Amino acid sequence: MAQWVYSFGANGTDGDSSMRNLLGGKGSNLAEMSGIGLPVPPGFTITTEVCTYFYDNDHSYPDSLKKDVAAAIALIEAETGTLFADAENPLLVSVRSGARASMPGMMDTVLNLGLNDDTAAGLAARADDIRFAYDSYRRFIQMYADVVMDVDHGLFEDVLEDMKRARGIFDDTKLTGADLQELVGLYKTIVEEEAGTAFPQDPWEQLWGAVGAVFTSWMNTRAKTYRRLNNIPAAWGTAVNVQAMVFGNMGDDCATGVAFTRDPSTGENSFYGEFLINAQGEDVVAGIRTPLPLTTEARRKAGGDELSMQEAMPDVFNQLDAVRIRLEAHYCDMQDLEFTVQQGRLYMLQTRSGKRTAEAAIRMAVEMADEGLISKDEAICRVDPLALDQLLHPTLDPDAQKTLLTRGLPASPGAACGQIVLNADKAEEMASHGHQVILVRLETSPEDIHGMHAAAGILTARGGMTSHAAVVARGMGRPCVSGSGDLSFDEVSGKIFILGTELSEGDILTIDGSNGNVYLGEVATIQPRMSDAFATLMSWADQARRMRVRTNAETPADARVAVDFGAEGIGLCRTEHMFFDSDRIIAMREMIMAADTEGRETALAKLLPMQRQDFMSLFEIMAGLPVTIRLLDPPLHEFLPHSQDELAEVAKASGITLETARQRAIKLAESNPMLGHRGCRLAVTYPEICRMQARAIFEAVCAIAKKLGTAPIPEIMVPLAATAREIALCKVEIIAAADAVMAETGQKIDYLIGTMVELPRAAICAGELADEAEFFSFGTNDLTQTALGISRDDAGAFLHHYADAEIYPVDPFVSIDRDGVGALVRLGVENGKAARPDIKLGICGEHGGDPDSISFFEEVGLDYVSCSPFRVPAARLAAAQAHIRQKS
Template sequence: MPAVVLGLEHHLFEEALEIVKEDSGYRNDVEMTEADWRGIVTQYKGIVEVELGRAFPQDVSEQLWDAIRAVFDSWDSDRAKVYRRLNDIPGDWGTAVNVQAMVFGNMGVTSATGVAFTRDPATGEKAYYGEWLVNAQGEDVVAGIRTPQYLTLAARKRAGAKPLSMEEAMPASYGELAAVFELLEKHYSDMQDIEFTVERGKLWMLQTRSGKRTAKAALKMAVDMVEEGLIDETTAIRRVDPMALDQLLHPTLDPKAPRDFLGRGLPASPGAASGTIVLDADTAEKRAELGEAVILVRVETSPEDIHGMHAAKGILTARGGMTSHAAVVARGMGRPCVSGASGLSIDMKTRTLRMGTRELKEGDLITLDGATGEIMAGMVSTVQPELAGDFATLMEWADRYRCMKVRANAETPADCRMAREFGAEGIGLCRTEHMFFEAGRISSVRQMILAQDEAGRRATLEKLLPEQRADFAAIFTVMAGLPVTIRLLDPPLHEFLPNRDAEFAALSDTIGIGVDTLKRRADELHEMNPMLGHRGCRLGITYPEIYEMQARAIFEAACDVAEESGDAPVPEVMIPLVATKKELAILKKLVDETAAKVFAEKCRTLDYLVGTMIELPRAALMAGEIAEEAKFFSFGTNDLTQTTLGVSRDDAARFLNPYVEKGIFLRDPFVSLDIEGVGQLVELAVQRGRATRADIKLGICGEHGGDPASITFCEKIGLDYVSPSPFRVPIARLAAAQAALEK
């Protein structure tokens, strides 16, 4: 109560308790006598009076109402706001208070307390999982104050632990508990997280809830429960959080890689991460914001650490078990966690830690393996995950129920292969400018941009043509007949130009133009607001030879691949940043004429589409007119969000967090689509586009294509596909299935 209700610092009371234990030679709280506790209570009252300037309240009614008030106040605490922001919980929902009688697990050797899961929350295995302590209260188990014991005999034997399990020490209470486990799981049709107390031999159930689990466990439980008849396929699809799949789509430690072993703790949350050591949550958040991968190392974590835990790549604690705060929160966040590393000691004054004989300082690099509990110095290499088994089963079910297609944003053969492995049904955005930045051709691109006239540009574009053709041929080969949407050159030209004297000098030597002339030309191309400047289709209007070269490369590559493989590619040529029907008409004519020339030269024809990216509010408003020329719309919601809100995505990080915290935006609009504003424009464009052209193909290729909430909106308004980055394809497949079922 003093810390939670009265708002006093927890360490004030912990220090007093530790001094008494140290003076008496006690290691654990349970060794303290009644007299010791009476003395501690007196000390605690004195601390309260010194800190608050008033006595600890003695009236029971006053204590109860103070506790109730504290629960309501906690809804607006900093850690509660962080938790709501991380889990998309509206701040106006409010909270509730339960008042109930208390039972005690610290009434001697016939009493105990514990936390248990009806299945293993880390692996999903159908086996009871949990910890307990004899003669203890619940906080003792989850706070890491005492090292907990294993719940089951099998778990104790696997770990080689000596203290008896509850199954052995209290067989009658354990048998009753196991029966309750089965009853609760059958009733809720889900894995349960249960807290219980045994008071003088009598079992009391304190609470149950659906337990948090890793993505791996969620998959296994969902698939297993369908096979067991507890749930059906649609329930299994709904039960797995699409974003949790992200935990399965990233590398794990390479078992063959050398390791500099430091120590071991409990494997509290699977996965692996390398990062620099940080010793408090605020430092973790600050360093992560600067792009540094960090590992949060604490004696034990508390809810106040949640922002640092979210910022960290992994979490390491000296105390606590596999149901401690650190373990439960890390599993929910998908962070690897090693807890209860008994050989770990932390010195906050010197900002150092020791593991056995090794000393490390804050900023040193370490690696955690949350699957084994191992802690290693330095960085350890990784291997890619295998997407089979339960993952493949759930994806098969998701594909059975979803309506929207899922493509991927990719522009290299490697990314395209990865996208196909993850289940992509085409490429929804191939950004050609990324190809121009390759080291072997950037000088030719610069020469083309800095040319004084069309003849000079065309001469350089001739050099780029075979390279672009090879790019597209490689992508068409990997995608083997699936649709590939290729966006013609989009960014402003100055982005390709040198910005250092050494680069200008090297370019001058390559193309034979003086440095001063090159710099003068570069200054002429400089723009005050390049995002809204000479880019997108405006490049095609002023320098049509650029788009003509790209179109030729696309169609020549498509014809070559069709000839060689028999799988005819399906190119979809996308004109970016269109604001008017006339812009699109001019550039569509250029693409069509180029296609006709290539088909005549190659003596074959191929199906293709010409469409546009809707990324300007005017384009959305004029969608009906633009659809007279466009065979497809691809909503570029990254730029559409920028142009609608008048907010630069690159600069928004400086002020968007306060906007989210103050409820101006429920979520970062560049992460999850602004449904009320930007979404309204998208929906309007869908309606007007389809009114003009009933069979127009509609998709989304902004980063929102991998966000489940945005995908739900896309399903609602009837888009044909979403297109996220390759790693988010499985997330999109599952989210699309959930959206279809919800609809």
């Protein structure tokens, strides 16, 4: 029989950290901490397999589950000396989710479960503290009603705020026991009015209601969004963790907090975190109260007056510091800890590998390797390649003019500028139309996940350094300023107020998540400077990887950026992109719309010196590195004139009438231009085009050889070839041009001729193509389109539905479809090598910058990947990780 429930605690532990897939991250780590003797409240985990069963069987459970849970509850009772559902000595539990991949705040949690009118009175008598018991009860009602009964939590907050206002107090902790008893009554009335039923008094009913709610939350909107953004399969499911409650809200010798074993923003090896005295865990992360720093040093840096935990609770702090050191050494990684102090005793509620900024990840990886905690290969694999984007974009110019509005907490580093938006839906909508937005909220919640992802930056009035906004923003790489207490806003009118300054939605703000500053308007930026740790990590990555990394570039600016980021050549120069400028596009249109060879050659004569100069610039910047030049491949709809003014310009340049130009444009229009008269089909139909481009390339080679003393070796790529005959026809023109230029200049020119494999037939018949081609570059953008029959320009309307339905769990234009498109690439590699063993193999589609795709390209044995300039560092790191994993 399957084991559905695994217990943990001082009296025995069933699991450990190796069982992450079955117990989830939280459950496996609770078991591991219990197993190594840390003070963990006892509990049990309902496995992820139950979640799968739940969804496969109409939200029902395995037959033995209730019996297994009852037995696990009995083990908790035995260890704690309390009884579940007992009025005099009640056991209270928390019910939390725990997926194998961390999904902070995305699913539901219930605390203080087991309280009812009888057990609340019993808890008050046992603890001799009415205030504590009814503070716990009102929290439970609000959380359970929200999570399980779908009652708006804001209704409870409104009643709480009304009571505090009536009592003339600001802090929840100032409410008396009698106040909280009255509040419990008001909360139960809200439940009955909103849910149409009384708040459940049976703790067993409460428990199964909470378990069902956690499993159901695996498929809530915010969880699905988070999984889509982080490529987490829905099939993984979540575990449910039920654990004995310990209480940080029993008085001033109690506390709760969140800590990181190193600074998650900078990577500094110092204890980092926040705590609250006389509070429960949600108070810290929800931003309801402003938390205090753990260490005296952190308090001094923040300029705070209230005591740190190190000062207020020195003995417990020292215990926590010892746990920090032990856990980091045990897991060999920075840990994110949750803890509670109950009447002076420390309890550990969670450990997991902590979310961190890219800067922190790099510093930690390098320093941990230097400390001997991990190997260099482990350090390379510790950093998410895509997170490097956080380091490669501008930061605020320290010398720029700034108007400081207010300060908050530096929750997630980096700078962002954008229009103020006050809700997540609007942030997503505006961002989809190309606007940079700053999401401004009182505090963020998991429901804001889509807007946070869409926003350039996040600003909140409440919340600390470990609030939801801070943790999620750091994980996403979004700049965030939290806890900006001078900020207030009215979402209805679309106004925000900062120390007397009134702003409206749409006004511009700049935030600096590195120091917590908020500025009026747009602030100038500067390019980032890479840290020594970044240089060290990238040097290790370059030593570890097998595949080379090139860039896709056709402008000098892009080429220079790519070289600065470590590109080892150009893997794709899209020559048609060189003609979009206004001074060139007329000549390009004149060539496309020419009625005969003579007209085309006239226009091509204008284009040749432009092309020659472009290639010279690229050859000079690349200084001997390989440059792959794709011959003209323009989908005609991108170049044909559409407006009356554009037609008039072409008519004038061509010396034809406006009506002739219009008729010619109509004739050239295609129903499906992506599969139309483009690529090598142009060169086959109009060989003079291929001839001009080849001449421009070879003349540029000779000019640079004369200037630098070393001749570049261009790689000339024939696009969209489906047959060897198409390549052969183009080769005739290319070779003739090379011979002509060599005869004219007396210089020898070395070059390669290859093709871009972007059609299924090309992959299938790769052996035939390799008879003519000296290299293949897989154009996986078009290969994906032609293999799947999906237009990447139009697929946005439905692909997210395909992701939700797990048809294509990941957008196939972002990460390669291994089973379909990937199979074509693999076939092309095998057949190409069989025909030409020394064939050079690369990839130049957008997948060249995607780490998962790079891992696949390592598996099939490509020689290089090519990607956009800003993705070069990520590709270098991903290629190293792929090779390390392939070896192991």
